[in-house]
Amino acid sequence: xxxxxLGIDNGSQSTKVTVFDERGVTRASARVPLRPNDTPRPGVxxxxxxxxxxxxxxxxxxxxASFDGRPEDIAGVGLCTIRFCRAxxxxxxxxxQPVLSWMDERVSRPYEPTNPEVRYVSASxxxxxxxxxxxxxxxxxxxxxxxxxxxxxxxxxxEPAIPREMLFDLVDPGELLGTVTTxxxxxxxxxxxxxxxxxxxxxxxxxxxxxxxxxxxxxxSLGTYIAGMTTGSRNVPDAKAFWTNFACRPGRYLYExxxxxxxxxxxxxxxxxxxxxxxxxxxxxxxxxxxxxxxAVLDWLAPVEAPDRKGAFLGFDGRQGRFHLYRAVLExxxxxxxxxxxxxxxxxxxxxxEVLVSGGGAGSDVLMRIVADAFGKPARRxxxxxxxxxxxxxxxxxxxxxxxDEAVTAMVRPGVRFAPDPGTHELYRRLRQxxxxxxxxxxxxxxxxxxx
Numbered sequence: 001x002x003x004x005x006l007g008i009d010n011g012s013q014s015t016k017v018t019v020f021d022e023r024g025v026t027r028a029s030a031r032v033p034l035r036p037n038d039t040p041r042p043g044v045x046x047x048x049x050x051x052x053x054x055x056x057x058x059x060x061x062x063x064x065a066s067f068d069g070r071p072e073d074i075a076g077v078g079l080c081t082i083r084f085c086r087a088x089x090x091x092x093x094x095x096x097q098p099v100l101s102w103m104d105e106r107v108s109r110p111y112e113p114t115n116p117e118v119r120y121v122s123a124s125x126x127x128x129x130x131x132x133x134x135x136x137x138x139x140x141x142x143x144x145x146x147x148x149x150x151x152x153x154x155x156x157x158x159e160p161a162i163p164r165e166m167l168f169d170l171v172d173p174g175e176l177l178g179t180v181t182t183x184x185x186x187x188x189x190x191x192x193x194x195x196x197x198x199x200x201x202x203x204x205x206x207x208x209x210x211x212x213x214x215x216x217x218x219x220x221s222l223g224t225y226i227a228g229m230t231t232g233s234r235n236v237p238d239a240k241a242f243w244t245n246f247a248c249r250p251g252r253y254l255y256e257x258x259x260x261x262x263x264x265x266x267x268x269x270x271x272x273x274x275x276x277x278x279x280x281x282x283x284x285x286x287x288x289x290x291x292x293x294x295x296a297v298l299d300w301l302a303p304v305e306a307p308d309r310k311g312a313f314l315g316f317d318g319r320q321g322r323f324h325l326y327r328a329v330l331e332x333x334x335x336x337x338x339x340x341x342x343x344x345x346x347x348x349x350x351x352x353x354e355v356l357v358s359g360g361g362a363g364s365d366v367l368m369r370i371v372a373d374a375f376g377k378p379a380r381r382x383x384x385x386x387x388x389x390x391x392x393x394x395x396x397x398x399x400x401x402x403x404x405d406e407a408v409t410a411m412v413r414p415g416v417r418f419a420p421d422p423g424t425h426e427l428y429r430r431l432r433q434x435x436x437x438x439x440x441x442x443x444x445x446x447x448x449x450x451x452x
Contacts (some may be wrong), residue, residue: 002021002022003021003022003075003398003400004019004020004021004027004067004073004074004075005019005020005022005074005075005077005078005191005391005394005395005400006018006060006063006074006076006077006078006241006391006394007020007077007078007080007209007386007387007388007389007390007394008059008060008077008078008079008080008081008204008229008387008390009033009054009055009080009201009202009205009385009387009390010056010080010081010082010128010385011033011051011082011120011202011223011224011386012082012101012102012122012224012225012265013032013033013034013054013224013265014031014032014033014055014058015031015032015034015052015056015058016029016030016031016059016386016387017029017030017031017056017059017060017062017063017387018030018063018114018268018387018388018391019063019064019067019069019074019389020388020411022395022400022401022410022411023410023411024165024388024391024392024410024411024412024413026219027062027067027068027069028064028066028068029066029387030059030060030061030062030063030066031061032055032058032059032062032389033053033055033057034047034052034055034370035047035051035194036048037101037103038098038112039264039354041108042409043104043105044104044105044106045100045101045103046098046099046100046104047085047099047100047101047105048098049098049100051099051117051126052081052094052099052124052127053127053128053131053165053187054083055307056128056188057187057188059189060188060189061188061189063189064188064189064190065185065189066336070195070214070393071189071190071191071194072191074190074194075194075195075394075398075400076194076195076196076197076394076398077132077180077190077194077195077196077197077390077394078196078197078199078390078391078392078393078394079125079132079177079196079197079198079199079390080125080131080199080200080202080205080386080389080390081123081124081125081128081142081202082101082102082124082202082441083102083123083142083201083202083203084102084107084120084123084144084145085099085100085101085102085107085123085124085146085171086099086100086104086106086107086111086120086122086123086124087099087100087126087127087300088100088115088118088124088229088399089118089119089120089121089122089123089126089130090117090118090119090120090412091119091120092423093120093127093130093131093134093136094131096115096117096118097115097117097118098262099124099127102225102392103301104261105263105304105399107342108145108146108304109146110146110161110162111146111161111162114278117446118166119166120136120166120167121148121162121167122125122138122165122167122168122207123137123138123142123143125138125139125142125198125199126138126142126168126431127176127177127272128179129196130168131184131187132177132178132180132181132184132196133177133178133179133180133181133184133196133313134178134181134184134189134293135177135178136168137168137169137170137171137178137198138168138169138170138171138177138198139170139171139172139173139175139177139198139199140155140170140171140173140246141154141173141198141199141200141204141246141247141248142153142171142200142201142246143170143246144201144245144246144417145172147168148160148161148162151235151237151244151246151319152235153155154166154170154172154246154250154251155170156170156345161268162200170400171198172198172250173198173200173204173248173249173393174197174198174250174393174396174397174404174434175197175198175397176195176196176197176397177196177197177198177263178194178195179192179194179195180192180194180196180283189206195394195398197393197394197396197397197398198393198397199248199389199390199393200222200247200248201245201246201372202223202246202386203209203223203225203227203229203245203254203256204246204247204248204254204413205248205386205389205390205393206219206221206223206358206359206385206389207219207221207231207247207254207358207389207394208227208247208248208249208387208389208392208393208404208440209382209384209385209386209387209388209389209390209391209412210356210358210382210384210385210389210412211356211357211384211408211412211414212229212230212231212356213231213349213408214230215229215230215231215232215255215348216230216350216351216352216353216354217230217352217353217354217355217356218230218341218345218352218354218355218356218375219355219356219357219358219382220227220337220341220355220357220358220359220371221358221359222263222264222333222357222358222359222360222361222362222367223260223264224264224265225234225259225261225263226259226260226263226265226333226359227256227257227258227259227260227337228256228257228259228298228337228340228341228344229254229255229256229257229338229353230254230255230345230350231247231252231253231254231255231334232252232253232255233251233253234253234349235253235339236253236255236348239255239344239347240347241258241340241343241344241346241347242255242256242257242258242343242344242347242348243255243256243270243416244256246314248371248393248404249404255344255348257337257340257341257343257344258340258343259337259340260298260333260336260337261299261300261303262298262300262301262304263298263333264359264360265300265301266298266300266311266329266398267326267329267330267333267361268355269300270325270326270329272328273331274325274326275322275433276320280322280323280326280366281365281366281367282324282327282366283322283366284323284326284327284330285360285366286323286365286422287323287324287327289331289370289373289398289428290331290427290428290431291315291320291327291328291331291425292319292320292324293315293317293319293320294313294314294315294316294320294324294325294328295313295314295315295331295332295431295435295438296311296312296313296314296325296329296331296332297310297311297312297313297314297326297332297432297438297439297442298311298329298332298333298336299311299439306439306443308446308447308449308450309439309442309443309446310442310449312442313325313328314438314442315451317331325422327366328372330364330369330370331374331431332430332435333361333367334367334370334371334373334374334375334428335374335428335431335432335435336435337415338374338375338428338432339423339432339435339436341355347395351376352377353377353378354377354379354380355371355372355375355377355378355379355380356379356380356382357371357379357380357381357382358382358384358385359385360426362381362382362415363381365418366393368381368416368418369421371418372418372419372420372421373420373421373424373425374425374428374432375420375425376420376422376429377420378417378418378419378420379417379418380414380415380416380417380418381415381416381417381418382413383412383413383414383415384413384417388411388412391411392404392407392408392412395411
């Protein structure tokens with residue numbers, strides 16, 4: 001009898017829920033947008049009210065409504081949520097205050113107790129686990145940065161700065177978090193007692209579902225935050241061109257290049273201004289490589305180390321229209337990640353043979369061709385993502401497949417491959433030097449503007 005697995009991907013802009021069978025075939029899916037973040041003052045970015053839990057409930061109910069089977073046919077749930085958020089909870093697991101987005105400047109600093117109602121401090125995955133199962137457990141693989149985690153042992157440090165009784169118990173990806181409670185069943189439409197399994201941080205879960213398995217492949221994750229990723233078995237804590245995160249396989253690590261904040265958010269922003277995405281992609285495909293001299297500087301959200309940076313378009317001379325603007329952003333994404341990926345590969349002592357591309361932007365043929373031409377390597381569209389990665393974790397936890405390797409082989413399918421054009425690659429190779437140097441000119445300008 002076929003066993004069905006439900007993958008939850010609670011992202012920065014929406015929650016996506018998909019029902020898969022044990023071969024990774026989609027049987028039902030739904031997506032619910034998140035509400036705009038609350039930004040009451042500079043540096044504060046919060047998810048309004050209980051938006052994360054509300055969107056997970058709505059998306060799960062919608063996916064189950066379109067599923068040919070019954071809720072009790074769902075053998076297990078894989079839970080993936082946004083990384084680097086911070087949830088401050090009461091003793092019963094409900095929110096003591098709104099969830100801090102990963103874009104909130106407070107999450108870059110250690111937790112400081114200011115609210116007497118707070119009993120637990122967790123990542124968003126811990127919060128959703130508490131709401132879903134009533135248990136205060138979470139995946140170790142969603143804690144990095146200022147969290148008091150030992151990245152060698154995947155466990156809390158011996159003397160954490162946050163009192164240990166305020167931290168959740170940790171488990172590895174693929175391990176049981178708990179089962180769906182009566183209250184959570186009413187909220188999501190799932191059956192009471194359905195097992196819920198740990199995954200990892202959302203980028204690592206996306207990498208698993210995309211089929212990333214070795215250090216000769218670079219995965220471009222086209223999300224609100226865009227990064228290049230590869231994987232390995234070494235914890236490399238002091239790298240310069242990348243940082244080491246937990247992978248979605250116990251004991252393995254995900255190496256992430258420097259990235260683009262508000263990356264695909266910028267694409268969505270531009271689409272909302274300029275019109276239909278399908279028309280923009282078609283028009284951008286007709287624009288010559290290099291966008292006839294127009295380049296985009298993708299700092300719509302400034303990095304912490306350069307808070308005065310802004311986004312910009314440079315090089316207007318009257319030839320360019322809306323399709324040039326759109327293509328310039330796509331080229332800036334590809335060329336920025338090409339440079340960042342090359343720096344990461346050099347420090348790791350490897351070379352990439354292929355580029356995997358995942359996320360909503362991977363559906364754009366013009367962007368896939370730009371990626372292949374920028375890297376000078378074949379670019380392959382990933383057919384899976386975080387929802388599939390979450391379902392794989394559930395499949396492993398349930399024993400549907402004997403381990404992660406078997407589950408990935410059974411459930412992940414290779415996507416369409418785009419070959420690079422040598423002539424366009426040479427043009428992009430030269431243009432990349434411009435992108436690597438442009439902030440040396442724009443940073444002083446934006447710094448001067450910030451002081452006026």
